[in-house]
Amino acid sequence: MAVAVHPKDVASQEFMISRRGQKICDDFARGAFLANAGARLMSQGYFDSISKPKGIVDFGVSENKLMFDVFEKKLAEPKIQKLAPHMLFYDVMAGNMRFRGALAEFLTERLNAAKPLDPKNLRVCNGAGPMMELVATSIGDPGDCLMMPMPCYGGVFWDVGGRAEIEVVPVHLTSKMEEGDTRPFQLTAKKIEDTYNKATAEGKKIVGILLINPHNPLGDIYSAELIMDILNFCHKHSLHVIMDEIYMMSIFDTEAKYTSVLSLPNIPDPQRVHMVWGFAKDFCMSGMRCGVLYSVNEAVNKAVDALVYFNMIPGPIQHILTEIVLDKEWLDKVFIPTKYSRMREARSYMCDKLSALGIPVRKSPSGLYIWADFRKYIQPLTPENELVLFEKFMDAGVYLTPGIEAFNCGEPGYFRMVFTVYRDHLEVGMERIAAVLKDCAENGLTKPQGANAEAPASANVKEESLEDLLGLLQGRISSSGWLEETRTQNWATQNPEALEQFKQAMKSQEGSGDK
Numbered sequence: 001m002a003v004a005v006h007p008k009d010v011a012s013q014e015f016m017i018s019r020r021g022q023k024i025c026d027d028f029a030r031g032a033f034l035a036n037a038g039a040r041l042m043s044q045g046y047f048d049s050i051s052k053p054k055g056i057v058d059f060g061v062s063e064n065k066l067m068f069d070v071f072e073k074k075l076a077e078p079k080i081q082k083l084a085p086h087m088l089f090y091d092v093m094a095g096n097m098r099f100r101g102a103l104a105e106f107l108t109e110r111l112n113a114a115k116p117l118d119p120k121n122l123r124v125c126n127g128a129g130p131m132m133e134l135v136a137t138s139i140g141d142p143g144d145c146l147m148m149p150m151p152c153y154g155g156v157f158w159d160v161g162g163r164a165e166i167e168v169v170p171v172h173l174t175s176k177m178e179e180g181d182t183r184p185f186q187l188t189a190k191k192i193e194d195t196y197n198k199a200t201a202e203g204k205k206i207v208g209i210l211l212i213n214p215h216n217p218l219g220d221i222y223s224a225e226l227i228m229d230i231l232n233f234c235h236k237h238s239l240h241v242i243m244d245e246i247y248m249m250s251i252f253d254t255e256a257k258y259t260s261v262l263s264l265p266n267i268p269d270p271q272r273v274h275m276v277w278g279f280a281k282d283f284c285m286s287g288m289r290c291g292v293l294y295s296v297n298e299a300v301n302k303a304v305d306a307l308v309y310f311n312m313i314p315g316p317i318q319h320i321l322t323e324i325v326l327d328k329e330w331l332d333k334v335f336i337p338t339k340y341s342r343m344r345e346a347r348s349y350m351c352d353k354l355s356a357l358g359i360p361v362r363k364s365p366s367g368l369y370i371w372a373d374f375r376k377y378i379q380p381l382t383p384e385n386e387l388v389l390f391e392k393f394m395d396a397g398v399y400l401t402p403g404i405e406a407f408n409c410g411e412p413g414y415f416r417m418v419f420t421v422y423r424d425h426l427e428v429g430m431e432r433i434a435a436v437l438k439d440c441a442e443n444g445l446t447k448p449q450g451a452n453a454e455a456p457a458s459a460n461v462k463e464e465s466l467e468d469l470l471g472l473l474q475g476r477i478s479s480s481g482w483l484e485e486t487r488t489q490n491w492a493t494q495n496p497e498a499l500e501q502f503k504q505a506m507k508s509q510e511g512s513g514d515k
């Protein structure tokens with residue numbers, strides 16, 4: 001009997017990978033927006049006022065670049081530089097006990113924990129995103145669902161969806177205030193309950209909720225009351241709560257009151273509460289790859305112990321991070337005050353520039369970014385036009401992330417802008433944004449024409465290296481407008497003589513290839 005061949009199977013055969021491998025590629029490609037933007041950033045190159053003035057200013061990636069000089073000094077200390085033999089051998093996969101002990105002490109203090117954290121309940125792996133995968137794999141089966149307030153950090157779809165195959169069910173927050181709201185995009189336990197009821201009525205199996213506190217991209221901090229309301233709701237329905245607190249030490253507003261889930265004395269269902277943190281944001285070291293889990297659930301911890309074999313952090317990195325969190329004096333006298341003062345300065349620079357351009361920003365006490373409202377420049381206000389504005393920014397040499405594509409925001413008009421970048425980047429990036437908005441105000445929001453990745457007019461053009469040219473070409477290929485206009489058919493009709501020569505050359509090659 002003839003078996004129908006699925007197009008995916010053809011692709012798998014063609015590329016000699018498994019169906020599972022192909023499915024992973026397909027799923028990843030669905031979240032291609034950020035990957036494409038990243039590829040364009042890489043190919044066109046990041047802005048540097050001396051070596052790459054035509055490069056793109058990065059207000060998109062949530063990283064704190066303000067502290068490199070401080071870490072450069074810190075990491076050169078002899079104590080940190082000193083290797084010991086055990087660091088080069090196998091060790092406990094979920095983190096060596098010295099590191100876990102140091103982290104337990106550090107987090108007990110910084111999270112104002114209700115009781116001292118026990119290193120036995122703590123695990124580390126190569127990033128908070130990967131840690132979410134490990135927890136999601138442990139608490140849900142493929143096809144099960146986790147609720148999550150949206151807009152949200154977009155990586156989560158890959159973190160829990162990629163291999164754990166957990167579906168993310170959005171709790172949509174909007175700019176329109178509902179009864180009881182005091183601000184736009186406000187999370188309430190009622191909105192979670194409504195989402196839960198709707199999803200379960202549709203037959204979805206909800207196993208828990210994933211919350212980010214402090215929030216990415218809104219920068220909000222949840223009150224103790226809201227967290228307790230959510231915990232009680234989840235307890236009632238036996239739902240897990242993954243609390244991602246990766247920005248807990250990125251709260252620049254001294255007046256803000258932060259409540260970690262671990263600081264609450266009476267968590268109704270502690271077995272189903274899992275706190276995740278990491279070094280990428282608060283310690284400005286996304287490249288060190290370290291995420292932390294604190295859970296009192298022994299079964300979850302056992303599953304993570306088994307899985308973490310795939311995600312272990314190298315011994316020398318654990319050593320460096322141990323020394324950093326143990327140095328309380330340096331944390332309190334150097335690192336934290338310097339970081340917050342630089343963050344406040346950078347943020348107020350960006351806010352002032354945006355305010356001069358008439359862009360409202362969300363008032364928020366935390367995060368490395370600003371949630372900015374560009375609606376007045378997007379006319380008509382549609383998701384497509386949000387992307388048109390995004391492309392115009394990219395063409396002008398500045399990358400900021402659009403709300404719908406990057407954060408699953410339910411309405412157009414919002415962008416997240418990371419302000420924790422060097423001062424010259426802030427200045428040039430804001431100049432480029434101002435130029436784009438001036439153009440929009442004068443000429444309306446028109447689609448960029450043709451060669452999208454052209455360098456900004458103001459850029460100081462240096463000699464073109466081969467690398468630059470390749471970068472420019474790749475940038476153009478990855479920008480849809482150029483691709484549309486440079487299809488083979490178009491090229492063929494516009495260059496008949498060249499086409500004929502090309503055909504002749506191909507003919508003479510026939511039969512000469514490897515067999």
Ligand SMILES: Cc1ncc(COP(=O)(O)O)c(C=O)c1O
Pocket residue numbers: 062126127128129130153155212216244246278279280286289290291
């Ligand atoms: C809220 C949130 N959680 C987790 C992550 C991933 O962190 P890591 O780089 O440690 O995997 C990010 C990164 O942007 C994030 O914003």
